[in-house]
Ligand SMILES: [Zn+2]
C-alpha cells in the first residue's frame with residue numbers, strides 16, 4: 660500500500676457544488692488482454708483515491724497482428740453486464756460508466772459499427788494501435804523509417820480512419836507512436852507531422868469529436884501527456900471543445916496517474932473545461 664501511495668500524488672481540489680473534480684475516462688480491466696486489475700479492484704481503488712467518476716474502456720481490437728485475440732468478442736455481453744454489476748455495487752460512492760476503446764483499422768470499421776450499435780455505451784475512444792498490420796509497440800514498425808516518417812505515417816493513418824469512421828467520441832492518445840519509439844526522443848518531437856495533426860483536428864472539430872489527455876504519457880521520457888499540452892491548446896485554439904482526461908490505467912497504481920499535474924498544466928495553458936459523457940452526450944465541466 661505504501662508503495663502504491665508513493666507512486667502518485669493527487670492533491671484534491673476543493674469540492675464545490677456542481678463541479679466534478681476528478682474523472683478517469685480511460686481504464687482497462689481484466690477484459691483487456693493486457694489488463695492487470697479486475698473491475699472490482701479498479702472501483703475500490705477509484706473510491707479510495709476520491710475519484711467521482713470512472714469509465715471502463717476496454718480494448719475492442721479486431722484482427723490483431725499475430726492472431727492474438729485482443730478482446731474475446733464472446734465476452735462483450737459479459738463485459739457490459741460486469742459494468743452494470745459494478746454500478747449496482749458501488750453506485751452510491753462512484754459514478755461508473757460504460758465505454759470501449761475501439762482499435763481502428765481500415766477493414767474493421769463495419770464490424771466496429773455493428774458492435775457499437777449492438778452494445779450501446781456512454782463513451783467511445785477511437786484509437787489507432789495498428790498501422791499496415793504492425794503495432795508501433797513493436798520495433799519492426801520503425802525499421803525502414805526516419806523518425807519523422809514514423810510519426811507522419813501514423814498520423815496519416817489516423818486521418819484516413821477518422822474521415823471514414825464516425826462512431827466514437829474522442830481520439831485516443833494522438834501521439835501513441837512516440838510511446839514505444841526506439842529512436843532517440845527530442846523535446847520538439849511533438850511538432851513532427853504538425854500539418855497532418857491540424858488536418859486531424861479539423862476533421863474532429865467538424866464532426867463534433869474530441870481528443871483525450873492521456874496521462875500515461877507522463878511515464879514516457881517526454882514527461883508530458885499524450886498529446887503534449889501545447890498540442891491540446893492548439894486543438895482548443897482551432898475550436899475544439901471536447902477534451903477528456905484518462906490515465907489509460909491497466910493496473911491499480913496507474914489509476915488517475917498524474918492527474919493533479921495534468922490539471923495544473925491544462926489550467927496554466929488556459930484550458931478551463933474538461934468533458935464527461937453520458938449515453939454518448941458530452942457535458943463540459945469547469946476544472
Ligand atoms: Zn490505446
Ligand SMILES: [Zn+2]
Pocket residue numbers: 685687760907
Ligand atoms: Zn487504452
